[in-house]
Amino acid sequence: MTYQSLRHCCEDLEKKGQLLRIKEELDPDLVIPELHRRIYQMKGPALLFEKVKNSPFQAVSNIFGTSERTFYLFEDVLKRFEWLIKVKIDPFSLLKNPGSSLRNLPWLFSAIPFKKRNVALQSICSISNLPKIRAWPKDGGSFITLPQVISFPPGSMNPKQANVGMYRIQLDGNDYLEDQEIGLHYQLHRGIGIHHQNHKSAQSKFQLSIGVGGPPAFSLASIFPLPEGLSEILFSGLLNSRRYAYAIQDGYFIPQDVDFCITGTVEDQVLKEEGPFGDHLGYYSLKHPFPVLSHIKVWHKADPLWHFTVVGRPPQEDTSFGAIIHSIVSELIGSEFPGIKAVHAVDVAGVHPLLLAIGSERYMPFRERKPEEILTQANHLLGKGQTSLSKYLIIAASNPDQVPDVHHIADFLKYVLRRVDFKHDLHFYTHTTIDTLDYSGSGFNEGSKLVISCNRDPLRELSNEVSLFTLLPTSFTKARLIDHGIIAIESNAFSTYEFAEKELFELTKFLDAPQFENFPLVVLTEDADFMAADFSNFLWVTFTRSNPSHDVYGLRASHQFKHWSCDAPLIIDARKKPHHATVLEPDPKTIREVDQIIYRNPELHKLFS
Structure with missing residues (x-):
C-alpha cells in the first residue's frame, strides 16, 4: 500500500x-x-x-x-517487483507481454x-x-x-x-x-x-x-x-x-x-x-x-x-526486514553471484556469523565428486557486499543430490555433516575483517572466517546415541544431544588459550574411537542444557562465541602445505572468552514495573491473559 x-x-x-x-x-x-x-x-x-x-x-x-x-x-508493491525482476532476468519479456509493461510504467516513474x-x-x-x-x-x-x-x-x-x-x-x-x-x-x-x-x-x-x-x-x-x-x-x-x-x-x-x-x-x-x-x-x-x-x-x-525499534538477541523486530528482503531478491541471487542457487544469512545466529549457501558444480562432471566450483562461489560471496561480513560460510553443491532448503537449517546442516571431509573441505581465512559488532575475533573488526564446502557422496551416518558420552574426561561434566550428529559438551569456564589446548588434548584423546565418528560436530559450552533446550540456542551460542582460527579443533588435526585438516569430529569451542562482550539481560526492577503496567492496563492485560 x-x-x-x-x-x-x-x-x-x-x-x-x-x-x-x-x-x-x-x-x-x-x-x-x-x-x-x-x-x-x-x-x-x-x-x-x-x-x-x-x-x-x-x-x-x-x-x-x-x-x-x-x-x-508492502503487498501491492511486491507484485510489481516480481515483474521488475523478471524483466531484469529476461529483458525480452517486455516484448512478450507489452501490456504488463505499460501498466507498470507509472510505477517506475x-x-x-x-x-x-x-x-x-x-x-x-x-x-x-x-x-x-x-x-x-x-x-x-x-x-x-x-x-x-x-x-x-x-x-x-x-x-x-x-x-x-x-x-x-x-x-x-x-x-x-x-x-x-x-x-x-x-x-x-x-x-x-x-x-x-x-x-x-x-x-x-x-x-x-x-x-x-x-x-x-x-x-x-x-x-x-x-x-x-x-x-x-x-x-x-x-x-x-x-x-x-x-x-x-x-x-x-x-x-x-x-x-x-x-x-x-x-x-x-x-x-x-x-x-x-x-x-x-x-x-x-x-x-x-x-x-x-x-x-x-x-x-x-x-x-x-x-x-523506533528495540534490538537484542534475534529474533527481534528487524528480523522481518530479512524475510521481506529475501522475498524480493531471492530470484536475483544467481545474477549477482553466478552459480549460487540460494543463500541464507541465519538470523537466529546473529546474521553475519553464519551464512548457508547452495552453489553449482559444473567443472568436471565426469570425475569423482569434490568441492571445486563452489570454492570459487564461496570466494565471490566473501568478496562482495554484505555477504562479505560472513564468518562461517557453509556451502553445498546442488547436484546431483536434492540439497535441503537453506531455510531448513537443521536439515541442511545434517546433509552437510553426512558428507563433509574434514581433511579437505575446511578453508580458513585468517587475520581478516569481520563484522564490527562481532567480538569473538582477535581485535576490533578483526578475526577469521571458515568455509565448509560440501560436494561429496555420504561418508557417514549420524548418530543420536548420547549415552556414548557418559565417561567424559574430568574437565568435562555432561553431554547433551543437539540433533543427529551434533553434541554439546559442558566444560569448565574458559581461562586461556594455552589451557584450552590442554583441555582439548584430553577431549580429542577421548573422542579417538570409532563410535564417535558418527558425531561429526562437537561444541564446547559452559551450559549444555541451555544449548540443547532449543536449536536456536545452539546456533546463537556456537556461531557468535567462536573465532574459527582460534576455536576450531579436531581429531588428529594437522597442517600440510598450509592446509589445516582433521578427522571427525570437528570441535568448536563456543565458551565465553574474556574478551567477549556481555550478554544482554533486562533490568529486574524494570521487569517488575512493566508487570504492573500490564496488570493495570485492561487492553494490555487482555493481550497477555
Missing part, C-alpha cells in the same frame, strides 16, 4: 486491529523498550505511545513486529524524486525534546534505532548520488555535549564510509541529514542491499509507489515525508567514545571512538511520530 506518512500507516494498522494505543505516560528509559520486547515476543500489535515521559512527542514501535504485518505493508517549494518540516526542537529510548541497562545513552542517515559526495546534493543507511545514532551520554553533539556509528562495507573519505580528501564539510519516521518504505530502503550506484532515495520511491519529496533548508537536504530530520556536520579530526549499545547479536557492543556530529538542528513536521 502507498503511505503518505508514518501516521497514515498507523491509522491503517489501527483499522486492521494491528495497532494498540498506550495512553499511560511511560518512561522511554528501559520501560518502553521492555514492554516492546514483551509485545514482540507474543507476535502482538504495533504500539503507539501517546505519552512519552520527558518528551512532547508520541512514539511508535513494532510496526514490523510480524512477518505477516510487514508483508501486508515513482522512482524519480522531486524538490518541493513548500517545506513540510518547519518546526524546530532540541535533541533533549526527543523521546530518549534507552533499551538496555548498560547502554551508554539513548539511541536512534531506525535512522535514515543521508550523505552525499562532495559538491553534490543530487538524490541519485545519495547514500541512505541505518547507522545508529547516540543522542546523549558519554562525553557528548548536550543538545550540541551526537554520535555516529557506522560499520565496515557501508556507503557512508566512501562519502566520508571523499570529504576528507576534498577537505570539505561533511554534512549529514538523519530522517526518522516517514512511510515504512523509508526504513526498509535504508537497509536494503542495493547494487552500488543505485540510491536508496530512488528505491524508497519505488517501495512506496510514491515519489520521494525533498527540500533544501539551511543548506541541508531535508526529506519532506519523514517526521523528524536532524541535520549536522561531521567534526573533522574529532572522535568520541560511542556506546555501549545492546545490539542485534544479543550482546553489548562496547565503547569505541567514532565520528561526532555538531552544529545540530532538529526539524519536525506538525504532529510527528518518533519511530
Whole structure:
C-alpha cells in the first residue's frame, strides 16, 4: 500500500486491529523498550505511545513486529517487483507481454524524486525534546534505532548520488555535549564510509541529514542491499509507489515525508567514545571512538511520530526486514553471484556469523565428486557486499543430490555433516575483517572466517546415541544431544588459550574411537542444557562465541602445505572468552514495573491473559 506518512500507516494498522494505543505516560528509559520486547515476543500489535515521559512527542514501535504485518505493508508493491525482476532476468519479456509493461510504467516513474517549494518540516526542537529510548541497562545513552542517515559526495546534493543507511545514532551520554553533539556509528562495507573519505580528501564539510519516521518504505530502503550506484532515495520511491519529496533548508537536504530530520556536520579530526549499545547479536557492543556530529538542528513536521525499534538477541523486530528482503531478491541471487542457487544469512545466529549457501558444480562432471566450483562461489560471496561480513560460510553443491532448503537449517546442516571431509573441505581465512559488532575475533573488526564446502557422496551416518558420552574426561561434566550428529559438551569456564589446548588434548584423546565418528560436530559450552533446550540456542551460542582460527579443533588435526585438516569430529569451542562482550539481560526492577503496567492496563492485560 502507498503511505503518505508514518501516521497514515498507523491509522491503517489501527483499522486492521494491528495497532494498540498506550495512553499511560511511560518512561522511554528501559520501560518502553521492555514492554516492546514483551509485545514482540507474543507476535502482538504495533504500539503507539501517546505519552512519552520527558518528551512532547508520541512514539511508535513494532510496526514490523510480524512477518505477516510487514508483508501486508508492502503487498501491492511486491507484485510489481516480481515483474521488475523478471524483466531484469529476461529483458525480452517486455516484448512478450507489452501490456504488463505499460501498466507498470507509472510505477517506475515513482522512482524519480522531486524538490518541493513548500517545506513540510518547519518546526524546530532540541535533541533533549526527543523521546530518549534507552533499551538496555548498560547502554551508554539513548539511541536512534531506525535512522535514515543521508550523505552525499562532495559538491553534490543530487538524490541519485545519495547514500541512505541505518547507522545508529547516540543522542546523549558519554562525553557528548548536550543538545550540541551526537554520535555516529557506522560499520565496515557501508556507503557512508566512501562519502566520508571523499570529504576528507576534498577537505570539505561533511554534512549529514538523519530522517526518522516517514512511510515504512523509508526504513526498509535504508537497509536494503542495493547494487552500488543505485540510491536508496530512488528505491524508497519505488517501495512506496510514491515519489520521494525533498527540500533544501539551511543548506541541508531535508526529506519532506519523514517526521523528524536532524541535520549536522561531521567534526573533522574529532572522535568520541560511542556506546555501549545492546545490539542485534544479543550482546553489548562496547565503547569505541567514532565520528561526532555538531552544529545540530532538529526539524519536525506538525504532529510527528518518533519511530523506533528495540534490538537484542534475534529474533527481534528487524528480523522481518530479512524475510521481506529475501522475498524480493531471492530470484536475483544467481545474477549477482553466478552459480549460487540460494543463500541464507541465519538470523537466529546473529546474521553475519553464519551464512548457508547452495552453489553449482559444473567443472568436471565426469570425475569423482569434490568441492571445486563452489570454492570459487564461496570466494565471490566473501568478496562482495554484505555477504562479505560472513564468518562461517557453509556451502553445498546442488547436484546431483536434492540439497535441503537453506531455510531448513537443521536439515541442511545434517546433509552437510553426512558428507563433509574434514581433511579437505575446511578453508580458513585468517587475520581478516569481520563484522564490527562481532567480538569473538582477535581485535576490533578483526578475526577469521571458515568455509565448509560440501560436494561429496555420504561418508557417514549420524548418530543420536548420547549415552556414548557418559565417561567424559574430568574437565568435562555432561553431554547433551543437539540433533543427529551434533553434541554439546559442558566444560569448565574458559581461562586461556594455552589451557584450552590442554583441555582439548584430553577431549580429542577421548573422542579417538570409532563410535564417535558418527558425531561429526562437537561444541564446547559452559551450559549444555541451555544449548540443547532449543536449536536456536545452539546456533546463537556456537556461531557468535567462536573465532574459527582460534576455536576450531579436531581429531588428529594437522597442517600440510598450509592446509589445516582433521578427522571427525570437528570441535568448536563456543565458551565465553574474556574478551567477549556481555550478554544482554533486562533490568529486574524494570521487569517488575512493566508487570504492573500490564496488570493495570485492561487492553494490555487482555493481550497477555
